[in-house]
Amino acid sequence: MANRVGKYTVVFKSAPSIIGSAGVVGKTEGEGPLSKEFDFVFPDDTMGEASFEKAESAIEREAIIRAFNKAEISMSETDYIFAGDLLNQCIASTFGLRELGIPFLGVFGACSTMSLSLGLASVFVDSGASNISVAATSSHFCSAERQFRLPLEYGGQRPPTAQRTVTGAGASIVSKHRSDCPSVSAVTFGKITDLGIKDANNMGAAMAPAASDTISNFFDDTGLDISDIDYIVTGDLGFVGSELLIELLKKDHNLDISDKHLDCGKMIFYRKDQDVHAGGSGCGCCASVFNSYFINRLKTGEYKNILVTATGALMSPTSSQQGESIPSIAHCVLVTKPDNIG
Amino acid sequence: MANRVGKYTVVFKSAPSIIGSAGVVGKTEGEGPLSKEFDFVFPDDTMGEASFEKAESAIEREAIIRAFNKAEISMSETDYIFAGDLLNQCIASTFGLRELGIPFLGVFGACSTMSLSLGLASVFVDSGASNISVAATSSHFCSAERQFRLPLEYGGQRPPTAQRTVTGAGASIVSKHRSDCPSVSAVTFGKITDLGIKDANNMGAAMAPAASDTISNFFDDTGLDISDIDYIVTGDLGFVGSELLIELLKKDHNLDISDKHLDCGKMIFYRKDQDVHAGGSGCGCCASVFNSYFINRLKTGEYKNILVTATGALMSPTSSQQGESIPSIAHCVLVTKPDNIG
Numbered sequence: 001m002a003n004r005v006g007k008y009t010v011v012f013k014s015a016p017s018i019i020g021s022a023g024v025v026g027k028t029e030g031e032g033p034l035s036k037e038f039d040f041v042f043p044d045d046t047m048g049e050a051s052f053e054k055a056e057s058a059i060e061r062e063a064i065i066r067a068f069n070k071a072e073i074s075m076s077e078t079d080y081i082f083a084g085d086l087l088n089q090c091i092a093s094t095f096g097l098r099e100l101g102i103p104f105l106g107v108f109g110a111c112s113t114m115s116l117s118l119g120l121a122s123v124f125v126d127s128g129a130s131n132i133s134v135a136a137t138s139s140h141f142c143s144a145e146r147q148f149r150l151p152l153e154y155g156g157q158r159p160p161t162a163q164r165t166v167t168g169a170g171a172s173i174v175s176k177h178r179s180d181c182p183s184v185s186a187v188t189f190g191k192i193t194d195l196g197i198k199d200a201n202n203m204g205a206a207m208a209p210a211a212s213d214t215i216s217n218f219f220d221d222t223g224l225d226i227s228d229i230d231y232i233v234t235g236d237l238g239f240v241g242s243e244l245l246i247e248l249l250k251k252d253h254n255l256d257i258s259d260k261h262l263d264c265g266k267m268i269f270y271r272k273d274q275d276v277h278a279g280g281s282g283c284g285c286c287a288s289v290f291n292s293y294f295i296n297r298l299k300t301g302e303y304k305n306i307l308v309t310a311t312g313a314l315m316s317p318t319s320s321q322q323g324e325s326i327p328s329i330a331h332c333v334l335v336t337k338p339d340n341i342g
Numbered sequence: 343m344a345n346r347v348g349k350y351t352v353v354f355k356s357a358p359s360i361i362g363s364a365g366v367v368g369k370t371e372g373e374g375p376l377s378k379e380f381d382f383v384f385p386d387d388t389m390g391e392a393s394f395e396k397a398e399s400a401i402e403r404e405a406i407i408r409a410f411n412k413a414e415i416s417m418s419e420t421d422y423i424f425a426g427d428l429l430n431q432c433i434a435s436t437f438g439l440r441e442l443g444i445p446f447l448g449v450f451g452a453c454s455t456m457s458l459s460l461g462l463a464s465v466f467v468d469s470g471a472s473n474i475s476v477a478a479t480s481s482h483f484c485s486a487e488r489q490f491r492l493p494l495e496y497g498g499q500r501p502p503t504a505q506r507t508v509t510g511a512g513a514s515i516v517s518k519h520r521s522d523c524p525s526v527s528a529v530t531f532g533k534i535t536d537l538g539i540k541d542a543n544n545m546g547a548a549m550a551p552a553a554s555d556t557i558s559n560f561f562d563d564t565g566l567d568i569s570d571i572d573y574i575v576t577g578d579l580g581f582v583g584s585e586l587l588i589e590l591l592k593k594d595h596n597l598d599i600s601d602k603h604l605d606c607g608k609m610i611f612y613r614k615d616q617d618v619h620a621g622g623s624g625c626g627c628c629a630s631v632f633n634s635y636f637i638n639r640l641k642t643g644e645y646k647n648i649l650v651t652a653t654g655a656l657m658s659p660t661s662s663q664q665g666e667s668i669p670s671i672a673h674c675v676l677v678t679k680p681d682n683i684g
Contacts, residue, residue: 002471004421010471020346051664079346087658088430093536098669103350104530106450106656106671108432112368116447120462125468129344129352130423145411189422192436201634209577215375312666314436314448316429317491327440329448 001084002126004287006186006221008214009188016125017181018172018335019132020071023292024063025064025268026141026167027283032269038168041064045142045167052142053087057096057168059284060085060138063169063291066101067134071173075100078173079130082117084108085138085283085297086165087147092138099195102134110312111207111236112190114170115331119187122333123172131176138169139282148200161202163238163281166268170287172295179339182298185305186222191319194316194327200320204241204265204278207311210328211237212248215309218332222278229301229334232257233294235286235310236265238279264289286310298335301342308333344468348563350556352528355554358445359468359523360514360677361474365634366405367610367626368509373642374611376566380510381408387484387509394484395429396591400437400513401626402427402456402480405511405633413515417442421472424459426450427480427625428507429489434480439526445477452654453549453578453580454475454532456481456629457513457673459530460650463516464675473518480511481624487586488657490542503544505580505623506632508610512629524640527647528564530675532556533654536669542662546583546607546620549653551660551672553579558597560674571676572645574599575636577628577652578607604632628652640677650675 003011030041040062042166047055049061060083068075081100084107085092097104109116117135124130142152144165150156177183193210211234218224226232237245242263249255263280264286290308297303311330321325346351355652364381372383382404389397389404402425410417423442427434441448451458459477467471484494486507492498519525535552554577561568568574579587584605591597606628607621632650639645653672662668 002469004470004473008421053660053664079350084448084450087429088660089428089452089656089658091656091658094669095661098534098536101533104534104671105531106426108448108450110431120447123469123471124465126343127465127471128346129465129469131346189357189447190438191443191445194440230571241625312663314431314433316431316433318395319431319433319437322395324437326434329446 002123008217010123011198012122012126012184014126015177015181015185016122017021017178017269019175019178019181020067020173021291021295022063022066022070023170023288024059025288029166029168029268034268034293035342039292051263052140053091056092056138056140056143059169060092060096060136062132063171064136067171067173069185075102078102078132078134080105081134082107082120083136084113086110086144097127109329110314111283112310112312112331113283114290114328115308115310115333118172118333120267122184122187125174133174134171136171136288137283139165139234139284141165143166144282159291160202161240161278163203163265163278164276165282166280166285168284168288170291172291181338182295183336184333185336186212188218188332190330192329193325196325196327198325200315203313204238205244206326207328208237208241208244208248210330211309211311214330214332216253226257226260229307231262231303231306231307232260233308234263236281237263237311238265240278242266273326298337301337305334305336308335344379350559351528351563353528354464354468354526356468357519357525357527358439358464358516359520359525361517361520361523361669362409362515362631363637364405364412365512365630366401367630371508371510371610374609376635378483380635385584387526395433398434398482398485399509400555402438402478405513406476406478409513411513417444420444420474421606422447423460423476424449424465425478426455428486445478451671452543452656453623453625454652454654454673456632457650457652457675460514460675461673464526464529467516474488475516476513478513479625480627481507481626483507483509486624500619501543503582503620504645505545505620506618507606507624508622510626510630512633522638523680525678526675527678529646530556530560530674532672534671535671536667538554539665540667545623545655546580547586548655548668550579550583550586550590552672553587553653556672556674557625568599568602571649571650573604574602575648576605578623579605579653580607582620584608640679643679645676646677648654650677
């Protein structure tokens with residue numbers, strides 16, 4: 001039975017476990033600093049498909065299949081899959097999961113989708129509405145560029161604040177609590193935050209206020225102290241947004257996370273050598289790094305717990321063309337090491 | 343505590359109640375047969391906004407505000423809002439709800455969104471993860487036409503199987519069980535179904551197999567008989583899809599719903615006089631009709647219970663241009679009259 005704590009947070013009495021997870025990425029991500037962490041690196045970014053959208057479907061499906069294999073359970077034992085992505089009408093997820101035969105609960109949180117879907121799957125398992133549920137998402141550099149920015153062939157120049165959409169996907173299989181697996185202890189769902197930023201080439205700045213809001217709500221609601229958490233892991237704030245987040249939390253909430261903060265978007269690429277400007281972005285950034293690098297370190301007990309805070313920019317090219325600013329959102333999930341470790 | 347029944351269904355022990363609901367529509371819908379049922383009819387389809395996308399945000403917000411007023415609670419008492427829509431990156435919902443300050447859990451189910459969001463809100467309330475949650479969605483004829491089909495100015499001819507996207511929105515406020523309100527007893531979440539239909543002007547035919555699958559799963563899982571249900575209410579199969587659904591359920595599952603079936607898409611317009619071809623469609627079709635006409639009749643006890651089955655076509659213009667067929671989905675929610683009536 002879930003336990004509401006404060007205004008925004010659900011603490012799980014049963015602490016559902018992540019019994020399998022996988023992060024898969026494209027070629028460029030596979031040449032980055034986390035190369036050895038991922039479950040699979042696709043040798044080229046078409047994934048053998050006829051379009052970039054179909055390629056994105058393929059990587060999302062691949063992450064899910066690999067997560068199932070690692071959990072050593074079959075898909076037919078699964079109740080629900082929570083998934084979504086950045087493509088119009090979430091077609092990476094719908095076409096990627098079409099053949100799996102698992103009931104599909106589509107979610108939309110832009111790049112916050114990994115923590116949104118993981119939070120939802122955990123509520124379902126904790127409540128008994130599901131025994132086993134999957135949380136998954138993906139992004140693809142080429143499908144995102146042509147949908148949100150410019151055709152790749154145009155060769156547009158990108159400003160220093162721009163981030164590179166990660167070609168990658170991740171999936172977590174959530175089940176009843178097990179003492180030998182990492183577990184989800186709490187989730188704080190976020191409000192839409194909009195400080196009026198309009199620059200679609202500076203997503204980190206647009207999303208940092210949402211992360212600041214949800215992270216401070218998590219600490220207010222749970223009464224935990226920053227010293228109780230090993231790392232506060234954001235999804236894809238990148239180099240610009242991460243600095244802003246640290247500043248905002250200090251200024252507005254008197255929280256100093258400067259030596260506790262990691263950002264998947266800063267970790268996934270070599271900043272200079274890979275010419276990625278302000279770092280990685282996209283739903284697949286947090287999804288691939290959380291489900292490989294971070295889960296690996298929770299499993300060994302190297303990290304005691306992490307507060308996974310994926311952030312999303314809730315705009316579309318249409319809203320930007322109509323002069324709108326970029327509303328953002330962040331959802332926090334507290335994930336802890338297995339009970340039987342350390 | 344939720345009770346899993348069969349493979350796809352959650353039966354709620356607490357039966358969360360819908361303590362307020364509202365359906366609002368545009369001018370054309372307000373001239374249809376359900377004119378007197380809606381909570382509000384906008385006098386023109388711009389809703390006083392500068393774009394059709396902003397107009398859609400305005401109608402979704404209006405439905406939510408009216409549902410809160412009818413529930414006689416304030417927004418600040420609300421934990422979560424589950425909402426989504428058909429626009430790219432769900433901008434009708436994100437911009438429509440931006441100012442409300444309620445944590446936002448974005449969902450994507452295309453036109454199945456009303457039953458998806460209502461099912462999720464019910465799981466959250468039943469489990470104790472939330473005390474009060476909102477389920478909402480919208481669609482707008484003009485924003486949908488230009489995004490999915492052709493610019494309105496082009497004046498394209500529509501085939502007889504085409505449906506008209508409803509300009510409308512609906513919202514349900516879900517709270518702990520109350521004996522004086524309609525309640526949600528069960529939800530069956532659907533699988534993605536794809537029989538290979540590629541005609542984006544025949545959505546009813548694409549979605550009927552998904553409805554047939556989820557409805558038969560609901561009866562298999564719960565052990566209920568068709569005679570236990572007053573009406574099986576589909577969202578927007580329209581005239582073509584409704585006939586197909588009745589045929590499929592009879593042929594594949596030996597279920598005869600012919601005298602138990604109502605479809606919001608068939609009910610919302612005068613078929614001939616309003617020149618709507620195969621009926622209404624869009625997330626707002628089920629949302630506006632369920633949250634007004636059907637809730638009104640459950641409240642008085644005229645209907646004992648209804649199985650609300652919104653269906654969604656999970657395609658995008660991009661997937662259709664790439665030659666893909668139209669995967670579909672349906673989610674069923676069993677809604678019953680107040681305990682203290684009849």
